[in-house]
Amino acid sequence: MAGRLQGKAAIITGGAGGIGSATGQLFAEEGAGIVLVDRDAAALEAVVAAIKGAVPAARVVSLVEDVGEEAAAGRIVEATTSAFGRIDILVNNAGIRAYEPLGEARSETWNDILRINLLSYAWLTREAIGYLRASGRGSVVNVSSTHAVNPRAGMGQYDVAKAGIISMTKTLAFEEAKHGLRANAVCPGLTLTPFHIRRAEAAGRTRGDLDAEAKGGCLAGRWAEPREIAYPILWLASDEASYVTASAIMVDGGRFVL
Template structure:
């Protein structure tokens, strides 16, 4: 069922969202469109990105949304994607670096090519997209870059060394870019999602297992993609015009009980 564009918080803004076909990325695309933005979703799979674009058009009447197929871990592909957005929408005001891949392996066990893949996608794609989009973001005079990291960047855990290291690097990249780009009117911030019920986790674990798992956070439940996208909406808007170089933990109060990271299941 379509809902007409109902807000103006991003009116006249153009936003790029990488990983735009995923749960958080597509939720952000829908919410941004519903607040008046023109949105470009970028992902590697043409079928999935087409489905995400069509889903937004079905839900938001009058949505101005486009899909771009690109592997933005390659610098040249990032520039091609940005050029396509500029040709279609004429500018860029918001860049959401949301794309990410993960592997579940200890540092001692992860093959070297896994490190290469994860760092290329989870870190270097953020660099390639920022470098390609910065001229337009600077011209905007009110540019906002939102980098999606992870609670794993802050809290230690077993079995995800490459992923957590890449996400920790995103925090450092955010702070450096905030200092470099402040004079150009571009704000740079990070959100760190906690346990979020995305199609990725449901496909990996199954609905029953996801329902049974109680995340180790104060709220003792999974977050929804929308609950991650709304903080992005605020950071993208002029309401956050005095916010830069910040890290926001969107995690339900994680970790609970003195810093432990163990999860439990419902009885």
């Protein structure tokens, strides 16, 4: 069933990371023109090469930007419309992590998390809104986290931003329904990316330790592959989800029934 995004143009932020790159490849396989945005130029270059290798007909534009700068949003929209003349899909996915208990949380960290993980979603949505409305079938997919609704100790700043994303998504869905624009959030659970492997190794933990953590962490008993998060993003972005808006979909291997 290839071609589910044929004729559409999509922006994906954090496109060089685990979930962003998997989403980019899947969107390219399904016929979308894609703009991958990331601040990590080397990683972005490698991802674009990999996508072009896997999908020779891929229409991919890469853009090195820090989405935590408000002015970047206008440049991203400009680059997308220059390349494809339209914007139908916006996947806000870029994110950073911080590990400070609230009792020790620094202003600098709060600022970084809120700027990158929350405000970048708002800025890019605002700058793209005219094109998303003009699409007539626009779709915004905001990547949140299961921890938006199930906070834990030690990552309060991140979890607050992720909760804010769900609230922002629902308000956007409310405000833009009259323009045929849908807005939904995807909340990934444990998703194994190079970041997690590097972090575990730096702490002297093995892949076996990571697998053991996931085994008791959800019904699936394992980590998700990034592509398993990309599929729900694809579905929400596509016209197949035409009756789905203002939703926050848990993609967590059944984490909360445990």
